[in-house]
Amino acid sequence: MLSIFCKTETKTSAEQVKADFDRQLTEFQSIIDQKLFKAAQNQNEKAIKQSFLLARAKYKELEYYIEYFFPSTAVMLNGAPIDEIELGENLIENPTGFQVMEEIIYESPTKENRLELLNEVKKMQLNLQRVSRFNAQYQLTDAQLFDAIRLEIFRITSLGITGFDTPNALQSIPETAAALNGIEGVLEKYEGKVTDQTISSAITYLDKNSDFNTFNRLTFITQYLDPISKKINAVRLKKNITTAASGSALRDEAVNMFEPNAFNVNKFVGNSTLFISDAKIALGKTLFNDPVLSNGGNRSCTSCHHQAKAFTDGLVKPTGIKTGETLLRNTPTLSYAGLQRGFFYDLKAGTLEDQALDVVHHKQEMNGSLTQAAERINASKSYQTLFQKAYQDKTGKADPWKIQHALASYIRSLSPFSSRFDRYMQGDQKQLSTDEKQGFNLFMGKAKCGSCHFAPLFNGTPAPLFNKSEAEVLGVPATPDTIKPQLDSDLGRYALYNYPQYKHAFKTSTLRNITKTAPYMHNGVYKTLEEVMDFYNRGGGAGMGIKVDNQTLSADKLNLSKTEIKQIIAFLGALEDLP
Structure with a gap:
């Protein structure tokens, strides 16, 4: 009986991280409840700013966890201060959270905006309660946690150190140190007390170089953040932890956003039937250069997208099919177009396939028909061979969808990441x-x-x-x-x-x-x-x-x-x- 009562349960590393998050979430809630809320109630301007910055620092320490496991709530805690419009549901979500608070706090105080601030603090209190309830139901895996801290380094690189979410307070440098503290806390649960100086050196660098305008981001990324990414991966491999099926468009095993082939272009498409292949790229390139898509037989994609000009045309606005006709907008580059989620300047197309459909059928651009183009293409033996290879189809027949997808596959291949900047970020310091x-x-x-x-x-x-x-x-x-x-x-x-x-x-x-x-x-x-x-x-x-x-x-x-x-x-x- 004595042995039963004395036995203590040993928590896994993931369970320890979760327990630590619960403790820090309570601290976070206390800062909001006891400091920021009271300061806003009393309209004490000095206390408002102090408690706001303290709360943001604590959020950053927990950011890796909240952004990964509670992405919808993360938007309500620290989303951009702009309306979110859900087109399909005709719904407008007004922004809330730290970025909205910051705009209010750093403008001249009035009775109205201080009441608005108090309302924002109340919303945050409710959202943090939601996080607490959801977290109680979660069972974390080691793979998820390592993916979370891997992605946090990328978030810091691209957003954190730019001041993206703190444009008025300009606290991105000290807040980056808080975010790194959070990552170090995770690694300690897997390594024990960390003696490695990789993260502590980065934090020391941040402390010594805290001015937003003069901060050397290139040095920080290459000499401090990159080694942290490598350390995270090394610990993961040492502990035999698999990669998670990440929600990022990067390869699940990518250690660095700037490494060769960091992106998985197939994560920018809807399903496996749209996956890219060399045969689809070859077919798409041939179609891209062929006027067969236009009903007049005198217009191809290259009429407006010249490879030498990074697939633009050098004109203020492109010419239409009719003499003297000008299109509405400047020709956008197709370089890296496959690595985005919306197409055309007005984002009217959600996929490259939809973009191809629109351009071919546009009366001023190609005045074509994919159905009629397929008929012309099917009269060509060379195209039959290309379609057979691309779609593993014995008939080798083209149809509108295959044409759209082949063109999209070619455009998805136009992301070489071969610039001098890329080579520098991959280690060539010259x-x-x-x-x-x-x-x-x-x-x-x-x-x-x-x-x-x-x-x-x-x-x-x-x-x-x-x-x-x-x-x-x-x-x-x-x-x-x-x-x-x-x-x-x-x-x-x-x-x-x-x-x-x-x-x-x-x-x-x-x-x-x-x-x-x-x-x-x-x-x-x-x-x-x-x-x-x-x-x-x-x-x-x-x-x-x-x-x-x-x-x-x-x-x-x-x-x-x-x-x-x-x-x-x-x-x-x-x-x-x-x-």
Whole structure:
């Protein structure tokens, strides 16, 4: 009997992590309940800021866990301060959480906004209670936890150190240290007390270099975050822990977002029938270059997408089939198009297959018919061979769906990650000049480019999941005139979906190969990157004096010097793919 009562249950490492999370979640709730709520009640401005920053730091320590296991609640705790619109359900979700609080706290206090802040704190209290209830029902696996901390390093790399979720308080550097503390706590449950200095050295570097604008992000990523990623993987392998079936579009075993073949392009498609193959790519490339898709037999995909120009055409706006006819918007690059979740500037297509369908059938673009194109293609023996190889079909017959999918497969192959920047991030330290390195640091920091053009894709598809593609309202003018600028009349997404938030909203395109894709913006208004940078430096359309009530880009001036602008442009040049 004595032995039964004295016996203690030994918890697994995963159970220890869960128990530790419960303890820290209680601490988090206490900060919200006892400090932030009371400060907001009393409208004590100093206490409000202090308790807010304390609460955010605690959240960051738990971020790896909350983002991974409670993604929907994570949006309510620390989501972007913009409305979430569910098109299929005609539902608008108003933002809530830390980022909304930060906007309120860092503006001049009024009775109204302080009541709004108090309401936001109450919402957070409820959301944390939801986390506590859900967590009690969870049984964690070792593989999930290692995937969670792996993805947290990628989140820090692409979002954390850019100030993405703390644009006013600019606390991304100290908050990164809190996030690393959380990761170290997990590793200690598997290794015992960690004597390895990998994470502690990174935290020391953050403590010594805490200024947001001057922080050397390139050094931090390559010399501190990368070694932490390798350490996480090494511990996982040592403990014989398998990889998890991750929700990220990266390969499950990817240790670094910048390593060769880090992305699994098949995770950007709906199901296994859409998986890419060399035979589908070869077929798609042939179709891409063949005017057989147009009913007139005089127009192919290459009419507007030239490989030498990173699959753009160099025109302000492309020409239509009829002489003198001009299309609505600038030709977007197809480079890295396969690694995003929405297509066309207004995101009207959800897949590359849908994009192909739209372009072929568009009266001004190709004026074709996939059904009629299939009939023409089926008269060709060479195409019959290509379709047999691509679809393992003895008949070798084309049909509209196979044509769409073959074109999409080719476009999905246009992501080589062969730039000098990629080679630098993979270990070749001679690839970037001093100006290019500084340009990257400015891009990811002071200039705030990286908070919309997310590394490593540098488009609007954010790490670490890469599960959605963003659109932004920039207030792009109709002409380059900076004295009396006028807003471009193109309504963007609003023309398709009648929500005020979508007025003049356009997809955030990739900046890879941008040196080849001039002119710029959806309307081709800017001929040079210098003009583009001047536009952003002024605070976009609203910063230039245009009335854009729903602009998502900050209207504050960036105050970049001419030298800094040149350095950013130099970095952008390093994103050009090499043969």
